[in-house]
Amino acid sequence: MYNYSVRYHDGRLSIAHDATLTLMPDHWLIHYRDPSGELTSVRWTLPGIVTDENFSNLFIFRYGDFPQQTIECKEESLPATLKKRYPEKVFFKRRITNIFKLNNATIVGVALAVLMLMGLGYWFGLPWLAGAVASRFPVSTEVEMGDTMYDNMIQAYDVDDQLTAATNDFVKSIDFKTHYPIRITVVKEKEVNAFALPGGRIVVFDGILRKMKTKEELAALLAHEVSHVHYRHSLRNIFRSLGGYLFLSVLVNDINGIVTVLADNSNMLANLTYSRELESEADQKAMAVFQADGLDLQGFVDLFTTLKNEHEDVANLKLLSTHPLTGDRLRAAEEMAKRQKAVREDVALERKWERIEEDLE
Amino acid sequence: MEQQETRQVTFHGEGAKLFGIYIVNILLTIVTFGLYYPWARAALLKYLYEESEFEGSRFTFHGTGKEMFIGFIKAIGIFLGLYCILFGGVATRNVTIMMIAVAVFYIGFLLLIPIAIHGALRYRTSRSSWRGIHFGYRGDRKEFLNMFVIGAIITLITFGIYGAWLVIEIRKYIFKNLRFGNITFSYEGEGGAFFWLNVKGYFLSLLTLGIYSFWWVKDLFAYYVNNIRMYQGETRLTFRSTATAGGYFKLILVNMLIIVLSLGLATPWAIVRTMQFVFSNIHIDGPLDVNAIVQTEADYTDATGEDLADMIDIGLV
Numbered sequence: 001m002y003n004y005s006v007r008y009h010d011g012r013l014s015i016a017h018d019a020t021l022t023l024m025p026d027h028w029l030i031h032y033r034d035p036s037g038e039l040t041s042v043r044w045t046l047p048g049i050v051t052d053e054n055f056s057n058l059f060i061f062r063y064g065d066f067p068q069q070t071i072e073c074k075e076e077s078l079p080a081t082l083k084k085r086y087p088e089k090v091f092f093k094r095r096i097t098n099i100f101k102l103n104n105a106t107i108v109g110v111a112l113a114v115l116m117l118m119g120l121g122y123w124f125g126l127p128w129l130a131g132a133v134a135s136r137f138p139v140s141t142e143v144e145m146g147d148t149m150y151d152n153m154i155q156a157y158d159v160d161d162q163l164t165a166a167t168n169d170f171v172k173s174i175d176f177k178t179h180y181p182i183r184i185t186v187v188k189e190k191e192v193n194a195f196a197l198p199g200g201r202i203v204v205f206d207g208i209l210r211k212m213k214t215k216e217e218l219a220a221l222l223a224h225e226v227s228h229v230h231y232r233h234s235l236r237n238i239f240r241s242l243g244g245y246l247f248l249s250v251l252v253n254d255i256n257g258i259v260t261v262l263a264d265n266s267n268m269l270a271n272l273t274y275s276r277e278l279e280s281e282a283d284q285k286a287m288a289v290f291q292a293d294g295l296d297l298q299g300f301v302d303l304f305t306t307l308k309n310e311h312e313d314v315a316n317l318k319l320l321s322t323h324p325l326t327g328d329r330l331r332a333a334e335e336m337a338k339r340q341k342a343v344r345e346d347v348a349l350e351r352k353w354e355r356i357e358e359d360l361e
Numbered sequence: 362m363e364q365q366e367t368r369q370v371t372f373h374g375e376g377a378k379l380f381g382i383y384i385v386n387i388l389l390t391i392v393t394f395g396l397y398y399p400w401a402r403a404a405l406l407k408y409l410y411e412e413s414e415f416e417g418s419r420f421t422f423h424g425t426g427k428e429m430f431i432g433f434i435k436a437i438g439i440f441l442g443l444y445c446i447l448f449g450g451v452a453t454r455n456v457t458i459m460m461i462a463v464a465v466f467y468i469g470f471l472l473l474i475p476i477a478i479h480g481a482l483r484y485r486t487s488r489s490s491w492r493g494i495h496f497g498y499r500g501d502r503k504e505f506l507n508m509f510v511i512g513a514i515i516t517l518i519t520f521g522i523y524g525a526w527l528v529i530e531i532r533k534y535i536f537k538n539l540r541f542g543n544i545t546f547s548y549e550g551e552g553g554a555f556f557w558l559n560v561k562g563y564f565l566s567l568l569t570l571g572i573y574s575f576w577w578v579k580d581l582f583a584y585y586v587n588n589i590r591m592y593q594g595e596t597r598l599t600f601r602s603t604a605t606a607g608g609y610f611k612l613i614l615v616n617m618l619i620i621v622l623s624l625g626l627a628t629p630w631a632i633v634r635t636m637q638f639v640f641s642n643i644h645i646d647g648p649l650d651v652n653a654i655v656q657t658e659a660d661y662t663d664a665t666g667e668d669l670a671d672m673i674d675i676g677l678v
Contacts, residue, residue, distance in 0.1 A: 056412070111380055
């Protein structure tokens with residue numbers, strides 16, 4: 001019962017000997033007939049025997065210094081016998097990779113469970129982590145970073161100095177309840193758009209100003225963008241997409257370009273849904289600022305109506321839009337406006353708005 | 362005339378098993394912030410080797426994650442250093458410093474590639490064996506570095522044309538220094554022929570809207586394989602490719618479908634298909650005495666400390 005048939009390699013020549021392994025109390029005995037027919041035996045003392053870790057059911061043992069001798073055994077009963085015969089020596093360590101010796105259905109099952117966990121990590125863990133990292137980021141560094149980004153990108157635009165001055169003046173009359181230095185730049189661009197950079201820089205296209213009819217509309221837009229700054233949304237977005245990118249590139253490591261492109265795009269889609277949550281958060285904060293300052297929430301209703309009319313022709317693309325569906329935002333704003341009680345007419349702000357309107361002409 | 366002896370390496374890997382290894386690797390790599398990478402690589406190579414069979418015996422990869430870890434950390438350190446120089450230079454906004462930083466960055470990379478190839482070859486071969494006989498690579502790092510850098514500069518000057526000759530030079534050098542016990546190798550390709558093969562492949566692929574590219578890939582594979590020679594004493598053995606354009610078409614098309622439709626999850630199955638395709642299309646012709654290969658290579662771990670720096674295995678299979 002202590003005899004096993006094995007293949008033996010002596011480490012000097014590539015010949016494979018069909019040999020018999022006998023498990024002696026304190027050593028292994030390997031005997032075989034060499035090509036000339038002579039019976040040869042080799043003695044392996046226990047401490048020098050090393051088990052080769054592998055994924056298959058072929059048991060491989062090595063012995064001695066380089067070049068090592070090797071035996072390979074296919075008999076399934078070997079591990080159990082070894083355990084019984086030599087209780088003090090561990091030949092087969094328990095390892096996580098042993099699951100690979102199980103059948104394929106189990107492996108795939110385990111793998112799919114792991115994949116699901118990773119999916120959860122990607123959808124829920126990553127945004128949380130991005131938020132946590134962003135919230136620990138020093139404000140001064142963020143402002144510096146935002147300014148560098150601003151310097152790099154503003155060159156691509158044609159800045160309207162007069163409108164910029166007028167809008168910055170307008171901003172001074174509203175308390176946005178944030179400690180970030182809010183600095184507006186108005187650029188000559190037909191598109192109806194505005195965006196915020198980390199650290200308080202906000203870029204407004206004059207195209208959107210031209211569509212506006214009231215000071216509250218502009219105040220609503222600015223309040224919304226300031227909320228992005230205040231909640232560090234850009235920063236969170238950057239960390240989120242960096243983290244997602246890292247995650248996916250590790251996942252698809254060693255794979256050809258197609259998957260990477262696919263992965264990139266799916267990551268972008270994920271970022272967009274993330275952005276929608278951030279947009280809603282910015283809307284809420286902006287409306288809270290309006291209520292605290294006594295500004296008319298009708299501004300939001302008008303702003304969203306303007307945006308809605310503007311994007312009507314590209315309605316089909318709304319699914320991919322970074323902003324929540326404008327219709328939904330409009331309804332939410334109408335709801336809030338209806339419930340608003342005290343509205344204060346701000347004469348100074350009105351005058352500043354008139355100046356902007358003049359500049360626009 | 363006597364029937365020509367021919368032999369093949371066969372691949373027995375299974376997609377499901379590879380998938381399991383793959384998933385565990387990814388998970389542990391993520392959890393350890395990438396530090397598990399060397400172990401992941403060792404596991405993958407171990408599996409691919411042990412499922413590769415020649416003359417009834419499997420290959421073995423002896424490398425461990427622990428061994429590769431030092432090289433891995435060094436490589437990361439050098440990469441970080443190079444990127445720091447690049448970004449540092451750009452941050453100064455001084456044009457001269459920026460130019461110097463960019464130059465250092467690219468020169469650094471240019472030097473790093475041959476060093477990494479050399480290190481990986483040396484490490485990988487020394488950790489590969491079949492029936493207990495180890496492979497080996499006896500190339501000299503300085504020599505290889507010189508060849509690579511000079512070749513790269515000439516390639517730049519000639520707008521890439523010399524690239525074909527460089528690739529052949531590199532292959533010749535590597536095969537000349539490759540050992541499997543007392544078996545030696547050589548590569549018989551020529552730069553000129555390789556260059557025209559590529560020119561033809563490129564333009565015909567353009568003209569046929571990419572359809573010819575399958576023939577091009579087939580030709581490149583054949584040019585690689587058919588020019589390998591193996592010597593056992595006085596006996597010369599030749600390698601022969603049997604890959605066809607149709608075979609490549611099927612391999613690439615099905616692999617693409619597998620990968621895209623599974624969003625990359627079924628990649629291990631595609632890898633298995635590729636390995637099977639490659640091995641099944643390489644024949645080793647000639648009388649080889651598979652029982653008489655003599656161990657010749659020394660153990661790499663006995664080498665000096667300098668060689669430890671080479672213990673790196675980058676992603677070239």
